[in-house]
Amino acid sequence: MNPKRFSSTDIVLPSLVLLIALLIWTVLSLLKVFPDSVFPSPLAVAKGFVEEVRNGRLVEDVVASLFRVTTGFALAVFTGIPAGLWLGHHARARTAFLPLINFFRNLSPLAWIPFAIMWFGIGDLPTVFLIFMSSFFPLVLATIAAVANIPSVYFRIANDYNFGNVETLTHVTLPAIAPQVITSLRVTAGVAWLVVVAAEMISGRAGLGFAVWDARNGLRMDLLVSSMVMIGLIGIVIDRILLQLTKIPSVRWGYER
Amino acid sequence: MNDKPLRVEDVSLSLGATVVFQHLSLSIGRGEFVAVVGPSGCGKTTLLNLLSRFIKPTAGKVECNGRVRMVYQHDSLFPWQTVSENISLGLRHLKDPSEKRRHLDAMLRLIKLENFADHYPHQLSGGMRQRVELARALIGDTDILLLDEPFSSLDYLTRIRMRNELARMLDQMPRTVVLVTHDIEEAAQLADRIVVLTDRPARVCSQFQIELPRPRELTHPRVVETVHEILTDLGLEHTGWQQVVAR
Numbered sequence: 421m422n423p424k425r426f427s428s429t430d431i432v433l434p435s436l437v438l439l440i441a442l443l444i445w446t447v448l449s450l451l452k453v454f455p456d457s458v459f460p461s462p463l464a465v466a467k468g469f470v471e472e473v474r475n476g477r478l479v480e481d482v483v484a485s486l487f488r489v490t491t492g493f494a495l496a497v498f499t500g501i502p503a504g505l506w507l508g509h510h511a512r513a514r515t516a517f518l519p520l521i522n523f524f525r526n527l528s529p530l531a532w533i534p535f536a537i538m539w540f541g542i543g544d545l546p547t548v549f550l551i552f553m554s555s556f557f558p559l560v561l562a563t564i565a566a567v568a569n570i571p572s573v574y575f576r577i578a579n580d581y582n583f584g585n586v587e588t589l590t591h592v593t594l595p596a597i598a599p600q601v602i603t604s605l606r607v608t609a610g611v612a613w614l615v616v617v618a619a620e621m622i623s624g625r626a627g628l629g630f631a632v633w634d635a636r637n638g639l640r641m642d643l644l645v646s647s648m649v650m651i652g653l654i655g656i657v658i659d660r661i662l663l664q665l666t667k668i669p670s671v672r673w674g675y676e677r
Numbered sequence: 678m679n680d681k682p683l684r685v686e687d688v689s690l691s692l693g694a695t696v697v698f699q700h701l702s703l704s705i706g707r708g709e710f711v712a713v714v715g716p717s718g719c720g721k722t723t724l725l726n727l728l729s730r731f732i733k734p735t736a737g738k739v740e741c742n743g744r745v746r747m748v749y750q751h752d753s754l755f756p757w758q759t760v761s762e763n764i765s766l767g768l769r770h771l772k773d774p775s776e777k778r779r780h781l782d783a784m785l786r787l788i789k790l791e792n793f794a795d796h797y798p799h800q801l802s803g804g805m806r807q808r809v810e811l812a813r814a815l816i817g818d819t820d821i822l823l824l825d826e827p828f829s830s831l832d833y834l835t836r837i838r839m840r841n842e843l844a845r846m847l848d849q850m851p852r853t854v855v856l857v858t859h860d861i862e863e864a865a866q867l868a869d870r871i872v873v874l875t876d877r878p879a880r881v882c883s884q885f886q887i888e889l890p891r892p893r894e895l896t897h898p899r900v901v902e903t904v905h906e907i908l909t910d911l912g913l914e915h916t917g918w919q920q921v922v923a924r
Binding site (some may be wrong): 579582598636671672673 | 749
């Protein structure tokens with residue numbers, strides 16, 4: 421019943437795997453399987469990383485990417501969840517809209533890149549738009565599914581105990597869908613983070629995706645890898661933060677039974 | 678005061694092409710514990726839905742005087758609320774927080790879950806959850822309790838234990854009770870009167886009065902005899918039980 425305690429194995433085992441991965445990387449670069457210019461050594465990457473931190477570019481890129489992801493994702497959350505709630509409760513509207521939502525959900529947001537640039541130019545706006553397009557539709561669909569999964573007996577109870585409409589929404593519907601929606605937030609945030617990098621490679625002026633592209637153009641593979649490392653690490657941090665939502669006592673039921 | 682808080686008069690109900698009830702009449706006295714048994718799908722739950730006014734009859738009259746609470750077949754506790762919060766739903770009509778607290782504490786003691794007040798339903802056993810469901814329906818000034826196969830998802834022993842538990846709770850807080858069940862033993866062990874319904878369109882096939890104090894033992898001769906009589910009425914037993922005992 422108690423949450424699992426953090427044991428030393430939880431640190432030792434992953435560290436061991438990372439160490440081995442690093443070792444393989446070092447050996448491959450020492451053996452010169454690929455030339456240095458296209459396969460930087462861990463040391464070169466570390467130096468590149470320090471260089472990027474010193475000249476302030478790394479911080480600038482991280483801030484730019486995070487700002488875009490947060491804005492686009494927040495827009496998607498604050499419009500997608502209400503849309504999903506409304507559609508979840510209205511069968512006819514659902515029948516009407518579902519094919520269209522499914523269409524856009526299956527359309528890679530990257531296909532929008534040309535339009536994003538033509539409509540919004542270069543900078544934050546096109547990227548925010550792409551993040552929104554990548555998160556909005558999956559969130560709507562997940563919310564619809566979560567609403568459809570609420571056992572009808574909960575609404576019966578709400579009726580028996582004289583809940584008003586607003587109270588039914590805040591005290592029944594929202595808590596009932598919370599676990600499923602949180603899971604979908606984690607998945608969608610992951611997708612959004614994948615999309616920001618891709619979008620910035622083409623329509624960015626700063627940001628980690630732009631840094632990757634810039635490093636490639638300048639043939640600085642060390643900087644490219646240091647950006648890649650940063651992208652991966654931030655992705656993990658974002659998921660860890662959203663994971664905290666699943667630890668709220670009133671949503672634990674959704675993950676434990 | 679009306680001494681027949683629940684009254685069904687010449688009620689007919691059709692749901693689509695299905696005729697569920699035709700000219701059904703039944704009245705239940707104040708403080709009476711009535712169990713409704715019958716073949717599955719005969720409309721037992723629908724009868725409760727009529728009594729709670731969740732659905733309206735096609736013809737006839739349903740009278741229901743008093744505050745009604747229903748206990749459902751499946752897990753109907755809010756899983757995002759603790760035991761205390763779930764039970765407190767039944768106290769929503771009270772304004773004074775200290776009075777609410779007092780009622781809640783007394784109820785937690787009655788169902789012996791004082792130490793589980795802050796637990797969530799998924800952290801409880803099936804029997805404990807069902808006790809909380811009963812508590813939520815019993816707390817506050819309820820007059821009528823409608824129970825829709827409340828123990829059907831529990832294992833055999835827990836079910837028997839819960840029957841005693843319910844008898845004990847009703848002893849402390851008397852209510853008019855309608856229990857719908859497919860478990861004839863349960864009906865015979867708990868009810869003052871057992872109403873046996875026929876297949877659809879359901880009407881009252883027979884009624885049994887049991888004047889024995891609760892809690893009753895499952896193997897009490899009167900309980901066993903009633904079970905046999907009901908099974909005979911439903912065409913499931915043919916030999917007289919006395920003959921079985923004599924053999």
